[in-house]
Amino acid sequence: MERIIGINPVTEALLNKENNIEKLELYRGLKEDTVKKIKELASKRNIKIFYTGKKIDNSQGVAIYISNHDYYVEQQDAFENLDTREKSIVLILDEIQDPRNFGAIIRSAEVFNVDLIIIPERNSVRINETVVKTSTGAIEYVKITKVTNLSDTINKLKRIGFWVYGAAGEATIDYNLETYPNKIALVLGNEGTGIRKKVREHCDKLIKIPMYGKINSLNVSVATGILLSRFVNK
Numbered sequence: 347m348e349r350i351i352g353i354n355p356v357t358e359a360l361l362n363k364e365n366n367i368e369k370l371e372l373y374r375g376l377k378e379d380t381v382k383k384i385k386e387l388a389s390k391r392n393i394k395i396f397y398t399g400k401k402i403d404n405s406q407g408v409a410i411y412i413s414n415h416d417y418y419v420e421q422q423d424a425f426e427n428l429d430t431r432e433k434s435i436v437l438i439l440d441e442i443q444d445p446r447n448f449g450a451i452i453r454s455a456e457v458f459n460v461d462l463i464i465i466p467e468r469n470s471v472r473i474n475e476t477v478v479k480t481s482t483g484a485i486e487y488v489k490i491t492k493v494t495n496l497s498d499t500i501n502k503l504k505r506i507g508f509w510v511y512g513a514a515g516e517a518t519i520d521y522n523l524e525t526y527p528n529k530i531a532l533v534l535g536n537e538g539t540g541i542r543k544k545v546r547e548h549c550d551k552l553i554k555i556p557m558y559g560k561i562n563s564l565n566v567s568v569a570t571g572i573l574l575s576r577f578v579n580k
Contacts, residue, residue, distance in 0.1 A: 347413050349410070349475055351404065351406070351475060352405060352479045353380070353406045355478050356408045356410050357383060358482075359410055359412065359483070360391065360393075360410070361387065365412050367388075367391065368410075368413050369394045370393050370409075371395075371396045371408075372395060373399075373400075373407030373408070374399055375401070380407075417473045418490055419491050421493055424462050424489055427462075428508075432529075433528040435459065435531075436508065437455055437463045437534065438531055438534070439463065440534065440536060441466060442471055445471050445477045446477075448473075448480070449476065449480025449481040451566070451567050452477070452481040453480070454570050456481075456487050457484070458571075462490070462491060463489070463491075464490075464496070465491075465492055467493065473485070504550075506529075508530065510550045511531070512535075512541050512545075512549035513555075514552045514554060520556055526577055530577055532573060533545060533546075537565075555569055555573070
């Protein structure tokens with residue numbers, strides 16, 4: 347059984363009728379206005395509400411419990427959907443480790459209409475309570491798939507019309523000066539080491555976000571938001 351905490355994540359999970367929700371747990375000290383919508387959604391779905399005197403850390407006093415929920419989509423199904431699109435944005439996360447970064451990236455992906463997030467099966471953060479909470483409900487609307495080999499996956503994307511960009515601080519191309527096609531795949535690397543060499547070699551171009559301050563790097567989730575904003579406004 348999986349636990350989801352926080353007002354926004356719980357609200358979005360309740361709105362997703364595919365979720366098999368076992369129960370809703372509310373802290374007794376919450377104001378009625380705070381949880382009115384959540385209680386209404388639970389009532390419509392006949393979900394049991396339990397009240398507790400103990401608040402779970404970082405939960406805002408709200409938690410639901412879901413049985414056997416799988417956030418990942420099958421790779422084949424995801425790619426068949428991409429093949430039919432004239433315009434599309436895909437994110438490829440190369441060994442992202444921090445669950446808060448992953449959750450924030452999912453949130454940006456939903457805001458900027460990303461069709462799919464691809465992560466490797468090994469050496470990558472998994473969807474957990476922190477990821478769901480940080481995404482503030484966006485995870486209910488973004489497709490995520492796991493693959494065994496990112497390089498092979500990049501080649502598959504190229505065969506269905508995607509142009510693949512890697513985000514790298516040492517790149518020479520200013521992201522804001524590039525002309526982008528209709529189908530874009532963006533590769534983002536590990537928080538400490540960036541994109542792995544083999545994955546980098548499969549990118550069509552490497553782009554960078556110019557830095558003007560004394561610090562020469564950005565958090566990967568912040569960089570994702572900046573780049574996605576440019577892609578949708580190309």
